[in-house]
Amino acid sequence: MTLPDKEEVNNMKNKKVEKTLGDTLSKVMRRAKADDRITSGVFECASYLESFPELVMLCLMPETAPDDIAASIQHKLIEAYCLENDIQVAKISNCEKFISLLGDESPQQKSANDKPVMSPSMDCSCVLIGWPPKEKSNKHENRLMEQIWPNQIIDLPV
Template identity: 30%
Template sequence: MPYRMILSPNINMTFEDSEDTKTYKIDNKMDIGLMLRDCLTAAKKEDRVTCGLDNACELLETKADSVMLCILPVNDTNDVTLQIHSTLIEAFCWENDINLVKVDSAEKLAKLLGTSPVTSVNDNDRPTGRSVAATTADFECVLVEQPVGVPTESDEEVVEFCKMTCDMSPPPVVDLAV
């Protein structure tokens, strides 16, 4: 299993890169997990959240410049297909300057965003009118679009966190608050 660094409340970390003597400092006055939760809650209310690999890929293909943030849960399963999809989305985000956050679990994303039931579809991709519960598979990739108006404080904090940690390897894993 690869090394994971989980960021928790009130962290203060320094990473030194021996080659470039780069120092990364994260002095987190507020818990990034709480800020991400607030960002997702506000985005959900404003209908700026896209969940699921297929929907996310479609949005990235058609309107990548409208995406403020991509959230990928850490994949601890042996599902090779999911790992490949996640790696490709991560690379796409990197190439297109889309902020990326890795979180500790798809289950937490499902709890936070999955309160609204998903409308089921028939074989012709037409809504049936029945509601089905969202599953954790629906939260293997979550995209948050740019706000129409002024970004919230939590939006700005999450984007700042992404900028501060984008060059870290391995990328930090945020402990998402629910």
């Protein structure tokens, strides 16, 4: 039996932190959704950032870049604006989990080929999570902000 390499130990620690971070982010997102502190969609997020940047705790974007050049430029501009205003930006690795976590409880419409259609209010191309009121702040928000670093890719739990 041999001891693991230093690199392997670091990778194991990173995986544990990412799992914990994904769990923490899920809890924070559920709570923010219940408290109506989530803004979704590129244009809605840009408008909110322009008006109330001090109320934003975290900006989340999908890891994969959009195929559309204009959308990609919008993402970069929002990311730059967030960083300029000391707002953490994180990437989400699995968009399906992200959408299901933010999904609407209302019945989904079906397209012609029986695939669910997302409501326009749940555009997950950019999501802002607002700070909770001081009286509602809890350990999950604090832990999330302590563990996250800029442009970190977070894997959400199932």
